[in-house]
Amino acid sequence: MNAFEIVGGKPLKGEIIPQGAKNEALQIISAVLLTPEKITISNIPDIKDVNKLIELIRDLGVKVERLSKDTYTFEAANIDLDFFHSESFRSKGGSLRGSIMIVGPLLARFGKAAIPKPGGDKIGRRRLDTHFLGFEKLGAKFVYDKKTNFFNVDASDLKGAYILLDEASVTGTANVVMAAVLAKGVTTIYNAACEPYLQQLCKMLNRMGAKITGVGSNLLTIEGVEKLGGTDHRLLPDMIEIGSFIGLAAMTESEITIKDVRFEELGMIPEVFRKLGIQFELRGDDIYIPSQKHYEVDTFIDGSIMTIADAPWPGFTPDLLSIMLVVATQAKGNVLIHQKMFESRLFFVDKLIDMGAQIILCDPHRATVIGLDKKVKLRGISMTSPDIRAGVSLLIAALSAQGTSTIFNIEQIERGYQDIDIRLRAIGANIKRITANDSGH
Structure with a gap:
């Protein structure tokens, strides 16, 4: 000890x-799952929560290369979707609250995901309803399995929708934005969080080919696109x-x-x-x-x-x-x-x-x-x-x-x-x- x-x-x-900003890192690193192309991210903090997420997406099949202490490249060309049901995913995903952030991008790109009930800080109850209600509005269906403590999500047909978030949750907004960028049609998110970290995520997604307007306000409009490409990004x-x-x-x-x-x-x-x-x-x-x-x-x-x-x-x-x-x-x-x-x-x-x-x-x-x-x-x-x-x-x-x-x-x-x-x-x-x-x- x-x-x-x-x-x-x-x-x-x-x-x-x-x-580099921890909370931005968790969103930005999750976003690499949205494209098979290479993404370079710099100013990544060398801390447990971030390193755990990098390890988790590496286990999912993302090719990760560390160029220097704070700079990595990520290439999510070959994702192993069976990894979701493994014991390793349950223990790693369950011990990291930030692991919820990979659900949005995976739903968007592959139409399915699973997530163990997350853990994390003892600072009170943090609800994940905002994330799931947002995904449901886009057309995802999910089932909570009490025996395994997993949420299984099916999102084979995501469609743009009007979403009024029940709270201006930063991670909730980020997750729904990442799910919506590849959905068919237009998504409007009202009562969106507008933290600088979320603005950074939206700017990065736009450089990758997404069409997000209203960045910095609490009303985001996202026009779904077919696919996203690679980019470089520096954390605040x-x-x-x-x-x-x-x-x-x-x-x-x-x-x-x-x-x-x-x-x-x-x-x-x-x-x-x-x-x-x-x-x-x-x-x-x-x-x-x-x-x-x-x-x-x-x-x-x-x-x-x-x-x-x-x-x-x-x-x-x-x-x-x-x-x-x-x-x-x-x-x-x-x-x-x-x-x-x-x-x-x-x-x-x-x-x-x-x-x-x-x-x-x-x-x-x-x-x-x-x-x-x-x-x-x-x-x-x-x-x-x-x-x-x-x-x-x-x-x-x-x-x-x-x-x-x-x-x-x-x-x-x-x-x-x-x-x-x-x-x-x-x-x-x-x-x-x-x-x-x-x-x-």
């Missing part, structure tokens, strides 16, 4: 390069990492430059950090964060407490709320964090309270943070990471705390962040990987 041992309370300094930098590093700099009074951030794709993320009083400046396409002794929370015009809530894009991403909560613990002023989308993402606050933070958990969705204005430092403790984002939030808390912290279950962190300990050490963090006996944690 690996753990991180962190000695906190030390300012960091230097440059850090964000990895991971906006969640960029946000994590801004928060880290503020908490640890560090002077950090985050390189090549594609600022125009960050939406309101920078603005929400400004609301917490965090200063930074844009230098070219880099974000420079000076060392700050204090940061003070804005209040609303009527003087009421600042609320930070998640919402579908272009609203604030739920993936950064845990980071915001940690950063607010050392701000001057109070903040209400409202996590609308997932019902157990705030359950790591007990660890922060153990470290000395002043937080009132109002209910599973809301926490009020009373900022300590750095008058009282957090203190190091032993803790376990419940999910990817909470794990990194606890890591940031540990780096700002006095004393030594140990974080167990770091596999959760490493599912989403590549070489995080190595990259943090490079800017001066005192963090090391240890092999720990996890008893009692």
